[in-house]
Amino acid sequence: xxxxxxxxxxxxxxxxxxxxxxxxxxxxxxxxxxxxxxxxxxxxxxxxxxxxxxxxxxxxxxxxxxxxxxxxxxxxxxxxxxxxxxxxxxxxxxxxxxxxxxxxxxxxxxxxxxxxxxxxxxxxxxxxxxxxxxxxxxxxxxxxxxxxxxxxxxxxxxxxxxxxxxxxxxxxxxxxxxxxxxxxxxxxxxxxxxxxxxxxxxxxxxxxxxxxxxxxxxxxxxxxxxxxxxxxxxxxxxxxxxxxxxxxxxxxxxxxxxxxxxxxxxxxxxxxxxxxxxxxxxxxxxxxxxxxxxxxxxxxxxxxxxxxxxxxxxxxxxxxxxxxxxxxxxxxxxx
Amino acid sequence: xxxxxxxxxxxxxxxxxxxxxxxxxxxxxxxxxxxxxxxxxxxxxxxxxxxxxxxxxxxxxxxxxxxxxxxxxxxxxxxxxxxxxxxxxxxxxxxxxxxxxxxxxxxxxxxxxxxxxxxxxxxxxxxxxxxxxxxxxxxxxxxxxxxxxxxxxxxxxxxxxxxxxxxxxxxxxxxxxxxxxxxxxxxxxxxxxxxxxxxxxxxxxxxxxxxxxxxxxxxxxxxxxxxxxxxxxxxxxxxxxxxxxxxxxxxxxxxxxxxxxxxxxxxxxxxxxxxxxxxxxxxxx
Amino acid sequence: xxxxxxxxxxxxxxxxxxxxxxxxxxxxxxxxxxxxxxxxxxxxxxxxxxxxxxxxxxxxxxxxxxxxxxxxxxxxxxxxxxxxxxxxxxxxxxxxxxxxxxxxxxxxxxxxxxxxxxxxxxxxxxxxxxxxxxxxxxxxxxxxxxxxxxxxxxxxxxxxxxxxxxxxxxxxxxxxxxxxxxxxxxxxxxxxxxxxxxxxxxxxxxxxxxxxxxxxxxxxxxxxxxxxxxxxxxxxxxxxxxxxxxxxxxxxxxxxxxxxxxxxxxxxxxxxxxxxxxxxxxxxxxxxxxxxxxxxxxxxxxxxxxxxxxxxxxxxxxxxxxxxxxxxxxxxxxxxxxxxxxxxxxxxxxx
Numbered sequence: 001x002x003x004x005x006x007x008x009x010x011x012x013x014x015x016x017x018x019x020x021x022x023x024x025x026x027x028x029x030x031x032x033x034x035x036x037x038x039x040x041x042x043x044x045x046x047x048x049x050x051x052x053x054x055x056x057x058x059x060x061x062x063x064x065x066x067x068x069x070x071x072x073x074x075x076x077x078x079x080x081x082x083x084x085x086x087x088x089x090x091x092x093x094x095x096x097x098x099x100x101x102x103x104x105x106x107x108x109x110x111x112x113x114x115x116x117x118x119x120x121x122x123x124x125x126x127x128x129x130x131x132x133x134x135x136x137x138x139x140x141x142x143x144x145x146x147x148x149x150x151x152x153x154x155x156x157x158x159x160x161x162x163x164x165x166x167x168x169x170x171x172x173x174x175x176x177x178x179x180x181x182x183x184x185x186x187x188x189x190x191x192x193x194x195x196x197x198x199x200x201x202x203x204x205x206x207x208x209x210x211x212x213x214x215x216x217x218x219x220x221x222x223x224x225x226x227x228x229x230x231x232x233x234x235x236x237x238x239x240x241x242x243x244x245x246x247x248x249x250x251x252x253x254x255x256x257x258x259x260x261x262x263x264x265x266x267x268x269x270x271x272x273x274x275x276x277x278x279x280x281x282x283x284x285x286x287x288x289x290x291x292x293x294x295x296x297x298x299x300x301x302x303x304x305x306x307x308x309x310x311x312x313x314x315x316x317x318x319x320x321x322x323x324x325x326x327x328x329x330x331x332x333x334x335x
Numbered sequence: 336x337x338x339x340x341x342x343x344x345x346x347x348x349x350x351x352x353x354x355x356x357x358x359x360x361x362x363x364x365x366x367x368x369x370x371x372x373x374x375x376x377x378x379x380x381x382x383x384x385x386x387x388x389x390x391x392x393x394x395x396x397x398x399x400x401x402x403x404x405x406x407x408x409x410x411x412x413x414x415x416x417x418x419x420x421x422x423x424x425x426x427x428x429x430x431x432x433x434x435x436x437x438x439x440x441x442x443x444x445x446x447x448x449x450x451x452x453x454x455x456x457x458x459x460x461x462x463x464x465x466x467x468x469x470x471x472x473x474x475x476x477x478x479x480x481x482x483x484x485x486x487x488x489x490x491x492x493x494x495x496x497x498x499x500x501x502x503x504x505x506x507x508x509x510x511x512x513x514x515x516x517x518x519x520x521x522x523x524x525x526x527x528x529x530x531x532x533x534x535x536x537x538x539x540x541x542x543x544x545x546x547x548x549x550x551x552x553x554x555x556x557x558x559x560x561x562x563x564x565x566x567x568x569x570x571x572x573x574x575x576x577x578x579x580x581x582x583x584x585x586x587x588x589x590x591x592x593x594x595x596x597x598x599x600x601x602x603x604x605x606x607x608x609x610x611x612x613x614x615x616x617x618x619x620x
Numbered sequence: 621x622x623x624x625x626x627x628x629x630x631x632x633x634x635x636x637x638x639x640x641x642x643x644x645x646x647x648x649x650x651x652x653x654x655x656x657x658x659x660x661x662x663x664x665x666x667x668x669x670x671x672x673x674x675x676x677x678x679x680x681x682x683x684x685x686x687x688x689x690x691x692x693x694x695x696x697x698x699x700x701x702x703x704x705x706x707x708x709x710x711x712x713x714x715x716x717x718x719x720x721x722x723x724x725x726x727x728x729x730x731x732x733x734x735x736x737x738x739x740x741x742x743x744x745x746x747x748x749x750x751x752x753x754x755x756x757x758x759x760x761x762x763x764x765x766x767x768x769x770x771x772x773x774x775x776x777x778x779x780x781x782x783x784x785x786x787x788x789x790x791x792x793x794x795x796x797x798x799x800x801x802x803x804x805x806x807x808x809x810x811x812x813x814x815x816x817x818x819x820x821x822x823x824x825x826x827x828x829x830x831x832x833x834x835x836x837x838x839x840x841x842x843x844x845x846x847x848x849x850x851x852x853x854x855x856x857x858x859x860x861x862x863x864x865x866x867x868x869x870x871x872x873x874x875x876x877x878x879x880x881x882x883x884x885x886x887x888x889x890x891x892x893x894x895x896x897x898x899x900x901x902x903x904x905x906x907x908x909x910x911x912x913x914x915x916x917x918x919x920x921x922x923x924x925x926x927x928x929x930x931x932x933x934x935x936x937x938x939x940x941x942x943x944x945x946x947x948x949x950x951x952x953x954x955x956x957x958x959x960x961x962x963x964x965x966x967x968x969x970x971x
Contacts, residue, residue, distance in 0.1 A: 018456025026472030124695045141597035145555050146571050146590030153583045233736045239692050241751040242724030252739050274463030293556045308468040312460045331787040
């Protein structure tokens with residue numbers, strides 16, 4: 001067990017190391033001189049040289065890599081000249097909004113995926129099953145940024161029942177005292193249900209847009225797993241004990257179907273991470289995703305670079321943790 | 336023989352309504368992409384300031400954008416870009432990944448190990464983010480975006496083909512060929528490669544939708560195709576600022592095209608897999 | 621028998637001599653390729669405490685019959701007609717809630733393959749206790765656990781109390797089948813349906829499991845339906861035998877009589893085909909010439925006619941499906957579905 005964990009972690013470390021080299025190489029072969037972008041096209045040659053010295057661009061590539069990565073580990077993620085702030089500070093400011101959105105997206109995706117997978121497999125009506133499969137295909141094929149646009153057009157512009165882009169909370173509402181930065185959570189802690197409802201109202205459309213892809217993916221996966229499991233003989237045995245269909249489903253079929261679904265967590269995390277870049281931009285959501293898009297357009301690559309490396313590190317970690325969780329949850333692997 | 340396989344194909348189509356509809360959708364998109372420019376009088380890039388922001392009508396079935404370009408013409412051009420670049424990404428990715436998997440599976444040892452660690456490093460990125468990184472690094476544009484997406488797909492092919500090759504190498508008929516004195520090149524070309532083709536094809540079909548979607552996503556964030564090229568993702572970006580002022584058609588139609596293309600290919604990929612290799616493990620991104 | 625089932629006001633539990641009574645039971649599988657009647661209008665009674673064997677080739681509808689009795693036929697299959705009366709109560713007329721009070725309490729199932737018959741992510745103890753607690757509302761978990769441990773002890777699993785916390789994958793096939801038996805007898809049911817309970821096990825384990833099972837059901841007087849294709853097990857374990865072919869019971873008789881004097885040509889072929897040891901080791905169990913007919917396209921006459929050594933080609937057998945007739949005399953009387961039964965039995969007795 002210990003051995004398995006160690007070798008898994010070692011594998012993750014190797015992958016992160018490789019990923020950091022790839023990220024570094026791609027971002028260092030940037031056309032144009034990054035120092036020139038900082039000092040501007042009108043700066044003198046001396047100023048450019050000085051900036052290059054400051055950014056370490058005169059060093060060899062391995063030295064540059066070493067310097068970048070050691071700074072990175074120590075918390076110096078570079079300086080965003082576009083925003084005039086260290087990248088780390090910017091990320092810190094915008095992280096809560098992104099995590100909150102990601103959390104609700106996942107909640108939406110997971111909840112509705114379980115319900116739909118259940119509907120599709122419980123009674124085994126071919127028509128219902130076909131409908132659910134169609135929904136899953138459309139969920140997976142929906143470009144998240146386009147869905148975001150449609151949701152805005154329909155629910156904001158045409159119907160006017162959901163707020164438009166740009167804010168996390170209505171200006172007319174006093175924000176709850178900041179504890180975590182997750183407005184819905186802070187509002188609940190403060191007992192301010194009006195703020196909670198309002199923040200939820202603002203979260204709703206972006207969360208649906210961002211959750212649609214993982215939703216479609218989960219429906220597909222859960223449905224297939226549930227079908228496999230409900231065809232297992234042990235389900236019949238449970239029923240022969242007198243356990244009703246619903247309890248058999250919730251106590252035996254679902255837990256068994258969830259275990260293989262766990263392996264999809266990494267993929268879902270990746271979908272949320274990539275999707276946030278696309279969806280936040282449409283809703284002008286003050287999170288990391290929209291920061292990244294703005295930075296791309298401003299050619300403020302320090303931000304993009306940090307985002308890419310952090311994404312890879314977290315993604316590898318998530319996958320490693322899921323692998324280990326798998327061992328904890330599935331008794332067949334645990335022992 | 337020909338007529339037989341046609342008949343078998345027709346029988347499969349009759350039994351699978353969703354497959355038939357999906358193929359039809361792709362066919363329509365392909366016709367629009369290839370014949371649209373010939374049959375439709377409007378130029379996708381022609382600006383007409385007298386006809387800006389026209390809603391869909393008979394003369395402009397999908398309306399016009401803020402500088403009076405015909406969206407239907409742009410849609411057709413976008414279909415051409417999405418489908419052809421998507422196909423190019425998938426083909427190059429499959430060939431590159433297949434080669435790596437083949438080399439890895441045949442050589443084994445340190446070389447195999449090094450290649451697989453490299454694949455792991457690529458897999459350490461969320462796919463879309465790596466495509467972004469590559470595109471940022473190489474300076475944006477349609478070609479770099481396509482290259483970035485292709486790169487992210489390579490490990491999926493490589494891993495599948497590698498395990499296929501290792502499995503096939505152990506099969507009796509390969510051993511028989513070796514004892515019969517067949518040279519390594521002959522064994523690889525005659526015995527191993529043909530058996531990996533179906534794996535490669537199914538994985539390619541499963542990744543086609545992802546490629547099209549990722550291409551549009553990169554265009555959308557300003558990394559891939561650049562304005563004024565009528566790529567679907569870019570068109571959606573352009574439609575964004577008009578979405579809340581009532582000109583919904585600018586962004587909606589290209590997205591519908593994307594959805595149709597991606598959903599259709601994913602259904603086709605699923606069906607092909609069910610028909611050819613229902614137990615195989617394929618990545619769908 | 622000391623059973624504590626409270627008499628329900630609506631349906632007096634009629635403790636007659638008949639434990640289970642099946643009438644005109646018909647189960648069909650509706651698939652894209654057509655309708656497959658796996659159980660075709662089957663009727664029979666089982667005396668209380670009887671060990672009934674149902675034998676036949678695979679595909680003869682044995683398992684479908686077992687699941688039909690429990691009302692657990694899964695789509696695309698469904699029971700389309702007939703009655704199943706357990707202790708006089710018509711199970712087919714019950715709703716799901718009432719059935720769930722009968723299943724696991726008055727009747728239970730032992731499944732074919734012990735490797736897949738237990739939930740892999742729940743402990744063995746949980747799975748036994750689930751059955752106990754479901755039918756004994758108000759029993760504490762502690763008592764249920766004690767009872768589960770006693771059950772494991774009954775099926776001769778060593779260190780029963782500790783093994784309750786093990787998961788199925790930690791048990792061998794034979795041990796798992798013991799657990800299955802423990803679950804099946806947990807609430808002292810009147811009827812146990814055992815569907816090929818030992819097929820997946822090696823010969824030594826088979827014998828051990830059967831010994832345990834036989835000891836437990838004999839001591840409690842439980843009625844058992846044992847479904848198998850192993851005639852050796854039938855000879856050893858069962859009082860009576862039904863032979864199934866293409867969804868019908870083609871012969872029913874006492875075990876002794878059926879081995880002494882098979883009435884149906886199919887039964888005779890089965891008996892002749894009891895595998896010699898060397899064949900059994902190669903995995904061949906039956907070698908009745910030919911293959912069972914497709915249930916979707918049964919022959920118009922006797923469904924065994926195309927393979928029958930006695931009746932193949934006879935006009936009557938080809939055109940007219942035989943009904944069940946009483947054949948034989950005195951102690952060798954039995955129900956047979958064969959046009960030639962009386963004639964063949966008389967000839968055999970005359971010899």
